[in-house]
Amino acid sequence: MIISIASGKGGTGKTTIAVNLAxxxxxxxVQLIDCDVEEPNSHLFLSPTIHQVTSMGIPVxxxxxxxxxxxxxxxQVCEYHAIAVILKxxxxxxxxxxxxxxxxxxxxxxxxxxxxxxxxxxQEGSSDGIPFVNGVLNVGEPMASPLIRKVKExxxxxxxxxxxxxxxxxxxxxETVKGSDFCILVTEPTIFGLNDLELAVGMLEKLGIPKGxxxxxxxxxxxxxxxxxxxxxxxxxxxxxxxxxxxxSYSKGIPIVVENSSYIPQFLSLFKKVEEFYESSxxx
Ligand code: SF4
Ligand code: SF4
Numbered sequence: 001m002i003i004s005i006a007s008g009k010g011g012t013g014k015t016t017i018a019v020n021l022a023x024x025x026x027x028x029x030v031q032l033i034d035c036d037v038e039e040p041n042s043h044l045f046l047s048p049t050i051h052q053v054t055s056m057g058i059p060v061x062x063x064x065x066x067x068x069x070x071x072x073x074x075x076q077v078c079e080y081h082a083i084a085v086i087l088k089x090x091x092x093x094x095x096x097x098x099x100x101x102x103x104x105x106x107x108x109x110x111x112x113x114x115x116x117x118x119x120x121x122x123q124e125g126s127s128d129g130i131p132f133v134n135g136v137l138n139v140g141e142p143m144a145s146p147l148i149r150k151v152k153e154x155x156x157x158x159x160x161x162x163x164x165x166x167x168x169x170x171x172x173x174x175e176t177v178k179g180s181d182f183c184i185l186v187t188e189p190t191i192f193g194l195n196d197l198e199l200a201v202g203m204l205e206k207l208g209i210p211k212g213x214x215x216x217x218x219x220x221x222x223x224x225x226x227x228x229x230x231x232x233x234x235x236x237x238x239x240x241x242x243x244x245x246x247x248x249s250y251s252k253g254i255p256i257v258v259e260n261s262s263y264i265p266q267f268l269s270l271f272k273k274v275e276e277f278y279e280s281s282x283x284x
Contacts (some may be wrong), residue, residue: 002244003274004035004180004209009024010167012186013216013240016250018164019045020257027129030211031159034134035176036166037120037147043134045255048127049171056122056135058099058143059114067111074103074112076112101219120147124154127171131156147276151252152176152180160271169203177204184209184270186235189221194228201232212237212274235277238270251283 005018015034019042022032034042042185061074063082070088082096083103094117120137135151139145144166152175153160165176179181183204187197191200204211213229220238229236240246249259257263 001111001182001275001278002155002163004165004177005182005186006165006173006177006200007167007186007214008169008198008200009192012167012188012193014186015042015045015154015212016216016246017184017186017214017238017254020263021267021270022046022130023128023255023257024264025160025271029160030162031125031131031133031156032162032164033132033154034164035148035149035151035172036164037137037144037151038166038172040134040136042164043123043132044219045126046127046130046132046254047145047253048125048130050123050125052124054124055118056147056212057098057116057118059101060094060097060099060117061092061093061103061112062115064113065090067109068112068280069109071108074107077102077106080144084176084262093121095142098143102149117141119237122147122150122154128198131159145175148172148175148255152179169199173200174203174207176211182274182281183209183272186214186216187225187239189215189223189225191224192223193221194224196234197225197228201234207228210278214238214240214270216240217233217242235273236274237277238266240259 005014007014022030034040045057048166072085075083075085080096080098082093084091118137119141122135125132133148137147163176185200187193210233214237219241247258249256
C-alpha cells in the first residue's frame with residue numbers, strides 16, 4: 001500500500017506525520033521515502049545509515065551539426081522551449097530540458113544524440129529496520145520531477161510505503177502522489193490552511209486519489225476546516241493539539257513517538273483509519 005503525506009503549504013507538520021507514522025508501524029512492514037527533493041528533511045529525524053548513493057541524471061540533446069538541416073522540427077516539438085533554431089544554429093537550453101526525448105525521436109535527420117546531465121542524487125539506507133530513500137536535487141536545478149520519478153523507482157511494493165511529498169500543489173507534488181493508494185493531507189485550522197487544503201483536495205480529486213485529513217495544532221484557529229471537510233465528505237483521520245512537548249521534540253530532531261511512546265497508538269489508529277477508508281473507496 002502506498003500512502004502519500006501531502007499538504008497545500010509548507011510547515012503544517014507533514015514530515016512529522018510521515019516519520020512518526022513510519023516509526024509506529026511494526027518493523028519490517030514499512031518503507032519511508034522522502035520525495036521533497038528540493039528540501040528533504042525526514043533524515044533529520046530518522047538519522048538513517050546511508051549505504052548507497054546514486055547519481056541521477058536526465059538525457060539532454062546534443063546536435064550533430066554535420067547532419068542537421070536546420071529544419072526546426074526539434075524546436076517545434078519541444079513543449080518546454082528548450083531548443084531554438086536561430087540563424088541555422090540549434091541552441092539547447094539544458095536548464096529547461098525535461099529529458100523527454102521527443103526532439104531526438106522526431107529529428108528527421110537523426111542529428112540529435114543525447115548525453116546524461118546530473119540533476120541530483122538518490123540516497124538509500126535504513127534507520128532502525130526501516131528502509132529509507134530520499135533524493136537531493138542539485139543546487140539551482142529546477143527539474144524536481146525527474147528526480148522524484150527516480151526516487152519512486154525504489155518503492156518496495158511488498159511494504160507499506162510512506163511518501164513524504166513536497167509542499168504545495170505544483171508538478172513535484174503531483175509527481176509524488178501519482179499512483180498512491182491514499183493521500184493524507186496535513187493542514188492547520190487557519191484561513192491559510194483552509195485555502196491550501198482546498199487546492200490540495202482539488203488536485204487529488206483530479207487524480208482520483210482517496211484522501212483524508214490530519215489537522216495539526218487543532219486547538220488553535222477556527223472551525224472552518226472541519227466545516228469544509230464535512231461539506232466535502234472528507235474524513236478527518238487525526239487531530240493533533242498544539243503541544244509544547246511535540247514542538248520541543250521537533251526542534252531537537254527527535255520524533256515524538258521516540259520521545260513519548262504514548263503517541264504510538266494514535267499513529268496506529270491513523271493507519272487503521274487510512275486502511276478502512278482506502279478499502280471502502282475500493283468498494284465504491
Ligand atoms: S530537427 Fe534535427 S535536423 Fe531539424 S533542426 Fe533539429 S536537429 Fe536539425
Ligand atoms: S528532450 Fe524533450 S524537453 Fe529536452 S529539448 Fe528535447 S524535446 Fe525539449
